[in-house]
Amino acid sequence: AKEKGRNDFQIFNSDMKSISINRIKLENELRKALTNDEFTLYYQPQVDIESGRIVGTEALIRWNHPERGLVPPNQFIPFAEETGLIVPIGEWVLRAACKQNKAWQEQGFPAMPISVNLSMRQFFQHNLKGKISYVLEQTGLAPQYLELEITESMTMDVDHAIQSLLELKDLGVNVSIDDFGTGYSSLYFLKKFPIDKLKIDRSFVRDIMTDPNDAAIVATIIAMTHHLNLKVIAEGVETEDQLRFLHQNRCNEVQGYWFSPPVDARQMEVMLVGG
Ligand code: C2E
Ligand code: CA
Ligand code: CA
Ligand code: CA
Numbered sequence: 001a002k003e004k005g006r007n008d009f010q011i012f013n014s015d016m017k018s019i020s021i022n023r024i025k026l027e028n029e030l031r032k033a034l035t036n037d038e039f040t041l042y043y044q045p046q047v048d049i050e051s052g053r054i055v056g057t058e059a060l061i062r063w064n065h066p067e068r069g070l071v072p073p074n075q076f077i078p079f080a081e082e083t084g085l086i087v088p089i090g091e092w093v094l095r096a097a098c099k100q101n102k103a104w105q106e107q108g109f110p111a112m113p114i115s116v117n118l119s120m121r122q123f124f125q126h127n128l129k130g131k132i133s134y135v136l137e138q139t140g141l142a143p144q145y146l147e148l149e150i151t152e153s154m155t156m157d158v159d160h161a162i163q164s165l166l167e168l169k170d171l172g173v174n175v176s177i178d179d180f181g182t183g184y185s186s187l188y189f190l191k192k193f194p195i196d197k198l199k200i201d202r203s204f205v206r207d208i209m210t211d212p213n214d215a216a217i218v219a220t221i222i223a224m225t226h227h228l229n230l231k232v233i234a235e236g237v238e239t240e241d242q243l244r245f246l247h248q249n250r251c252n253e254v255q256g257y258w259f260s261p262p263v264d265a266r267q268m269e270v271m272l273v274g275g
Helices: 001-036 077-083 086-105 128-139 158-171 188-193 212-227 240-248 263-273
Strands: 039-048 054-065 068-071 113-119 146-151 174-180 198-202 232-234 253-255
Touching: 001 054, 001 077, 039 086, 039 263, 054 086, 054 188, 077 086, 077 198, 086 113, 086 128, 086 146, 086 263, 128 146, 128 158, 158 174, 158 188, 158 198, 198 212, 212 232, 212 240
Parallel strands: 054 113, 113 146, 146 174, 174 198, 198 232, 232 253
Antiparallel strands: 039 054, 039 253, 054 068
């Protein structure tokens, strides 16, 4: 038993070491990625269910890694969030998204909001309003063409969240609640918080055709948003059946592979031309 204990300790020890080396390496690589401009944005259309027209886009970060190729956000965003690097990365995303949206408007594409995911740290940072208004000023994008996506977990500190949301409202940007239904979800905040839109999480949409509970939940969320005068978008829509269900239940907008996966700016422009 003694022998085993020692081995366990050594294994634990060497694991800890390799984990911390990887972490330091990743942190350095992320810093370098910022200075070397290795991040890029993909865009996924948000489609009005009634007209079939694109009425918005969500900006989603990718890391164009020199050796590993295009790295998806779930492989580095949680780590960036932990270390605080999400703040400069998030600022880069915000600026790049606003700049792109302004450029599209100047090129004559129909004006529409661009959605940007805000991390917890960004949402609670000091002078959030000042930072966002600075980016809007720099890029020349009007505030109504920016939508910020926050998650339910960010609303747990109710007072702080209300204060941040009021600042954003004051600025004139839109706010939506991402992944709605998966987090700490209080009906209290829906009533109390100045938000514009709910995004029904993909996990509910996925099974609406096969799971009556999920169908009931989605139908109920949609009905509730109408009563509260909020807009509602369903994410992760992959099939025509799902689309039909959402249409019948009067969902406003859809986003998902059924229409398009996230694509680069050039491909997005092709879709914008096509309507
Ligand atoms: P999210 O905000 O919920 O973004 C939607 C994710 O669902 C995207 O994954 C998108 O590619 C994927 N998706 C869209 N339609 C479908 C569909 O029909 N079926 C399926 N199976 N998936 C679909 P992605 O781009 O890999 O992003 C993953 C997550 O990373 C995002 O989830 C978001 O939480 C985070 N993220 C992405 N970009 C940023 C960013 O700039 N800042 C922050 N803080 N987080 C970001
Ligand atoms: Ca999102
Ligand atoms: Ca989402
Ligand atoms: Ca999600």
